[in-house]
Amino acid sequence: MSELTINRLLEALLEGNQSLAVVESRKLLENDVKPERIVTEGIESAMTQLDAKCTVEQFNLLEIMLVGRAVMEVMKVLYPTDGSPPDTKGIVVTGALEGDVHDLGKNILRIVLTAKGYRVVDCGTDCPVEKLIDTAAQEAALTIGVSGLITTVIPQVRQVTAILSERGLGHIKVMAGGAALKQATAESLNVDFVAQTAFDGVHYIDQILEVK
Numbered sequence: 169m170s171e172l173t174i175n176r177l178l179e180a181l182l183e184g185n186q187s188l189a190v191v192e193s194r195k196l197l198e199n200d201v202k203p204e205r206i207v208t209e210g211i212e213s214a215m216t217q218l219d220a221k222c223t224v225e226q227f228n229l230l231e232i233m234l235v236g237r238a239v240m241e242v243m244k245v246l247y248p249t250d251g252s253p254p255d256t257k258g259i260v261v262t263g264a265l266e267g268d269v270h271d272l273g274k275n276i277l278r279i280v281l282t283a284k285g286y287r288v289v290d291c292g293t294d295c296p297v298e299k300l301i302d303t304a305a306q307e308a309a310l311t312i313g314v315s316g317l318i319t320t321v322i323p324q325v326r327q328v329t330a331i332l333s334e335r336g337l338g339h340i341k342v343m344a345g346g347a348a349l350k351q352a353t354a355e356s357l358n359v360d361f362v363a364q365t366a367f368d369g370v371h372y373i374d375q376i377l378e379v380k
Contacts, residue, residue: 211242218232232270243276262312265294268317271293277313310373313345315345315349325359342360
């Protein structure tokens, strides 16, 4: 039953059908399917299929927006943010670098991190590297999460760690994610970690806290 409903959720998300996606996600929760499984098998599966279509040559912003809105409505069902405790585990700064207007994966990471007890400061899309680093310094961030859908942002990603070090902020970890970045290694991007999924990123940040 849950497999069938997850498939229905996946179809609703890919169609950008917000109301149906919400209905199917609630059915899954009522059948005791864990939110993490719904995100991994439903939402992130939809993202993977969408990402595969969104190359630089086939960039469909309208489709991303429709799927993104449906995804965010489902995430609100899975992780209601009302009544979040004021105390946080740590602060994570996120952003999609200059030239990239994609924020679907970044928004999912933000909601899951918030639900797990972190405070997320989102610099949005089309964000200059300096703004991202200034924000991380001002907020005393634990981690910077860089999102990238298109490969043209990779040279900017490679600058982040170096600029942090120059400014005496080398203790701030840099995590990359998104379709264009998760195909690369941490070494080639000059970052500390490449997250394949939103939960992969959350687990990495949890590990940083354990070390501290």
